[in-house]
Structure formats: structure tokens, C-alpha cells
Amino acid sequence: MPRFLHISDIHLGYDRYDSKERTKDFFLALQDVIRKYAIAAQVDFVVIAGDLFEHRSLQPNILNQAKVCFQELHEAGIPTIAIEGNHDNRPYGTKTSWLRYLADWYGLILLEPGDTALGEPVYEPWNPDEKRGGYIDLDCGVRVIGSQWYGASAPKAIAQLAEAIHALPAPTAHTIMLFHHGLEGQIARYQGALRYTDLLPLKQAGVEYLALGHIHKNYEEQGWIFNPGSLEANNIDETTYKRGAYLVEINAAGIQAELKQDYCQRPALRLRLTTRGQESLEELEESAIALVQQAIQSRKINPNDQPMVELRIEGQVGFDRLELDTRKLQQTLKQLSNALIFLLKYDVDSVEYASPLSDEASRLQIEQEIFTDLLAANNVYKKRAPNLAQGLIELKDLQLQGRSEEELYTFAESLMNQSVE
Template sequence: MATSTCTFLHLADVHLGYDRYNSPERSKDFFLAFRDVVRRHAIQNPVDFVLIAGDLFEHRQIQPGVLNQAQIVLRELKQAGIPVLAIEGNHDSRPYGVKTSWLRYLADHGDLILLEPEAGEEGLELRPWSGGRGGYLDLPCGVRVIGSQWYGSAAPKSIEQLAAAIRRLPPGPERVVLMFHHGLEGQIARYQGALRYRDLLPLREAGVGYLALGHIHKSYTEEGWIFNPGSLEANSTAEWDFPRGAYRVRWGEGPPQAELVQDYYRRPHRRISLEAKGRETPEEIAAAAIALAKGSDLPEGGPAPMVEFRLAGQVGFAKHELDSRALQQQIQQLTGALLVLFRFEATTLEIGSAALSLEEEGRRLQIEEKIYRELLSSHAHYRKRSEELARLLLDLKEKILEEQGEAEVYAHLSGAFLGEED
């Protein structure tokens, strides 16, 4: 008997409630992207079901308006008769000591199906979804979907337990999807706690044919069975160049066929860079920046762009002598940008001194790292991670010197200790 074709939309890292730049319009972008991709690629072009592989929300505690945004989209899918299956990611998992989460709230109100394994005598157990609870669901189109949770540093061990639990399941559809919120190594720089490909192989051996990942905000696939769509919107300027979107998947005979769809609402962005030579005055730097902004190729019509202005090279004045706030305002007026983000990455030279050469700068960083490492090694609790933590301290110093916000620095620090991505 021929296998029927099943079609589904795979989303992850929606991050409703995003508030990094304290801009209501920027926060709304994440809702608009979610609603538009669902309307275009799940409702207008119907699918059998939708997957959300973690991080529907930006925060574990959310405002009523953010909950309303989620319900608007989920109820449109419900009215169209399209089930939504979801798991918790690190951003929207239940806080420590709390028995419920906002995803559980949505599940209890019938807005989505939350698939969660349970702790059992043999490790993790998967029970059929029934009455609002369960770890897996067999869908009419001939696909079994299995859920998981955010496991952090315990992910490798949890994978082994999940694989064993999958093997114990009763016979069902041969096409098996597992939602798993974790990252694969080698995909982005400076991400600690990523899984190795071989860590995931027990899942394939247990019969998983489509591993629906989330967590890393960049789209990637591996070996025809691992798929990560990336976030719908960029959470930082560092992610602007990442490929991202949602996977629209057709699965009939043979392996799943996943297409990355990107034609939905997204805030445009542009970068403006200026390389200083060390001889310019602050006024000359500002004038050059304005000239670049006037000549920049910015989109016409549609949403106002995000603009990043980056000052690199060498400057012969103190950072505070450049009125960056006034410069941001001028660039915003010229470009019509929603936000202008200022990055002061130039080396500041003292009057009468020479800049450090690249070689000297490298030696300074090595000395700093060595001092951090020796201090950490003297403490029994940190000794085994002294090299990793020394590098983390250098990263934190760099972020603070760049005047990054407290929330961004805290998120980076949390990611280092929990294996999270910012």
C-alpha cells in the first residue's frame, strides 16, 4: 500500500515578547512574523499540522498582551482545523520550583498540544497523548510525533533515555518526528554545550526520521534527517546574516523533503561601517558617518529598517568626545530607521602614544587569559573549567566595554553556564 504524503510546518524560536531594545514596534515584529508565516504557509497553503520546537516565548513570565499574541495565531490555526504540536524551550520552560508554564496554560485551554515525556522507573517514559497530556501523538496523515523538553547539559543522557523510550512504544506509523530543543556543534561560534552529531545517532537508530530542532537561530540541516529552521526574526545584529525561516515539509515515500520558506513579514536591516584612521576629529567622524548614511542603499516602502552604525579602526580621541546619541538621531532622521544601533569598535589612542600592534594586542589578551586561568585554577570548584571560564571572563569584559545592556550580558552569562544560546 502506498504511503500517503503528509505536509507540515516546522517552526522554532518565535520569541514572542522580545524586548531587547525597549521598542514596542520591534517587539511587535516577532508577532507579525509568526502570524504571517502561519497564514501564508499553513493556512492559505494548508498543512496537516504545525510543529513549534521550543521558545514560543522570549520569557518564562509573560505579559497579558504577549499571551494574547500567541492565542490570536494559535486560534486561527484551530479554526482552520490544523493541530499545533509544541514543546518547551529554554526560554519558555517552567521556572525552577514551578509546576506549570504558559505553554501548559495554552495546552489546558486547547490552543495547542504540548507533548512531554514523563519520569518513570526506566528513565523517561512516553505515554500516548490523551486528555491534554502525553508524550506522543499518532496523526491521521500517518506520522507519529514525539515531544521532549529542554534538558540543558543533561541532553546527551536524556537522548539515550528518549531513544530507549521510543523503542518501547507500541507499533504505529513508520514515519516518526521528534521535537528536540538543543543545538548541534559547528553551526555558530562561541556556543558552549552544543551536541555532537554522534550524540544524536541513538535517536535515528530508534526510528526517528525527522528530528525537529530549535534553539540555534540559524537554519541548518544534517544528513537528511536533522532540521533546524532558525528563528523567525533576528534577535541581535549578530544574527542579521543568518539564514532563517520555517520549514515546510512534505513526507511521503522516502526521506522528508523540507523547504526553507522565508517569504513572510520581516523587519529589513542595513549596516553602515566607517573605518577611522586615527587622525580625524570627532566632528569629522560624525560628518563622515552622516555622508555614509545619506548614500546608503535603504529599502523604500514597507517597514522602517533597523540600522547598525559601526565605527572601526583607530581614533585619536576619547570615546565620550563623540556625541553618539546625537549621531544616532541624525542617522535615524536621514534613513527613516526604526532604530539605529551604535557600535564603537575603534581602538582609542591616547595623545602622544602609539596604537598596540596586532601582535602586542594578542600578547595582552594571552596574558589576561593566563591570569584569569591561574586565579580560577586556585579554586577547587572552578579548577576543571578554568580555561573555559577564563575565555568567558574575557568575553564579558569585551561586552561591558562595548556598553552592551545588562540583559544582553546576563543572557550571555546564562548561556555559558546552561548551554543556552542567547
């Protein structure tokens, strides 16, 4: 009964939030998964269905992270088999990559179909001396077939791959295939996803377990297509995705794939504060602080874990939206929660008032209503909006009469003093 670990979209070297600790999270997740669900579980092999790395160009420390993990698997006698994803595939026109380097020097089995444009067959068996090949037959009775990143040409490539699989010698027992592409209907705003019918030729060619990657959300389809999702969330939106690593056993009952999620991951929480337009600037800031404090008290946030936190403020405000110092508030909330990364999303509109005016309204009435609406949109002035509006009209009339700046200033000062009495 062969057992294996299926992982994908590891993204070593992830650097979106410009945080060394956050970059390290991706290594710690991979290392913990390997130790718990490959080495301790004594699997026969590990498969990586693309995107081991975040970038094609690597810093030395990121390459060393991969070496450390593969060395642990090698010392445990567990083969590691991988394919290229869209993040770590070879640049066009080149013959090498960091995955190829790891295959040449550190025991990674990188499965690559042949280049038919150069007259190479699609699939050659893995040659341990040359460290090249498109498929490998393992001692545990499993044939693992590779592929590469095909992008928009994936449907056409699948037909060619299925034909090539049909032509291979019969496998000893079971066939699994690694394929880095997404299935439609799993996430929004994903162009170029495959339809289920696009993948059927692979099943008809004998693939029992299709190990997918690319989409960072876990899903399964029809008992033979499996996508574990990424090991770590690549952004705050992905923290809501179900994702992890598949520990798989093939036995008399068929494929038993269990998604494992208990491993080292950065805690994350998304909070939302909806404003109604009645709050003052100070009240809004106090509400944001109180919301984070409540999350800490309810243990949704543990400051000792240095979580990732997002607070989204949305709705309407009764003041100029630019009056809120979002950078200062973000820093306050980051310190309060001890978050490694605190994201403050401020998406509000200033309250707008528009009193209905009849077609017969006089100029004075129009001025009165316009001034009143502008003042009522601000929490500081809205309670005295009608009186202040009348005062502004009188101030305008004084200016038109040619009154001195000193007189205008004195009138305006008197008006403002009345507004705060």
C-alpha cells in the same frame, strides 16, 4: 503524503530594545508564517520546537498573541504541536506553565515526557480528554514524539528517550521528533552543544525527521536533522543568519524540507566606518552621515520601512575619542534613516605617537619629544606640534622662574594665537 510546518524560537514578548513595535514584530512574523505556510499551504499539522515565548512570565497582550495564532490554526483544522524550550519551560518544582495553559484551554498539543522519578513512563500516548501525553499518532500517518529542555544532561537524556521510543508500539508510517538543543559547529561561543553522534540513537530508534530548535541559525545535517532558526532576528548580529520556517513533505522520495523566508520581517542593515586617524571630529561626523545617506540612495535602507540599522565606527582617531558626542550623532542618524532602532557602536583608539629616543638623550630632548608626540596625536595641533612643543617648554621655564600668572597667561595666549595663524 503528509505535509507539515516546522518552526521554532518564535520568542513572543521579545523586549530587548525596549520597543513596543519591535516586540510586535515577533507576533507579525509568526502570524504571517502561519497564514502563508500552514493555512494557505493546507498542511496537516504544525510543530513548534521550543521557545514560543521569550519569558516564563507573560504580559496579557503577549498571551493573546499566541491565542490569536492558535485560534486561526484551530479554525483551519490544523493541529499545533509543541514542546518546551529553555525560555518557556516550567520553573523547577512547578507543574504548570503558560504552554500548559494554552494546551488546557486553547487546543495546543503540548508533548511532555513522563517524570520517571515519580514512576511515570517516559512516553504515554496523547490523551485528548486529559490533554496530556508524550507522543501523538496523527491521522495523516505521522507519529510526533516530544521532549523537553534538558540542558547539559541532554546526551544522557537522549539515550533514555531512544530506549523508550524503541519500546513504543510500531508507528503507522513516519516518525518525527521535537528536540530543543543545538548541534556543535553551527555558531561560535556556544557551550554545551551536542555532537552528531549524540543524536544517532534517536535515528536508530526510528526517528526520520528530528525537528530541532534553540540555535537561531538555519542548518541541516545528514538529511534527517533540521533546524529552521528563529523567525525574527533577536539582535542585530543575527540579521546576517539564514533562518526561517520549514515547509516539509514526506513522500516516496523521502523528506523534502524547503526553508521559507518570504514573510513579514523587520529590515535590517549593518554599516561599518573605518577611521585612519587623519580625520577631524567634524570630518568623522560628516563621513558617518554620508555613509547612511549613501545606503538610502542605493536602496539598502528604505526609511519608509523603519529598519533596524547598526553603524560601527572603528579604527583610530586623531583626537580624544570622548570628544565625539555619540548620543547626538546616533540621534541624527536615526532621524536621517527613520530607523526604528539605530545602534551606534563606537570602538576607536586615539592615535598615539612615540618618537624613538636614544639612551644619551638629554632632559630637554626628552621633554621636546614628549610634548611633540602629545600634540601630534591631535588633528588640531599636529601641523604645528614642534613649535608648540618648544613653546610649552618655554612656558614651563617661565613658571619655574616664578613669573606672575598674568605673564604666564599672556605668553600662553600669544602661543595659541601663533598656532592658528
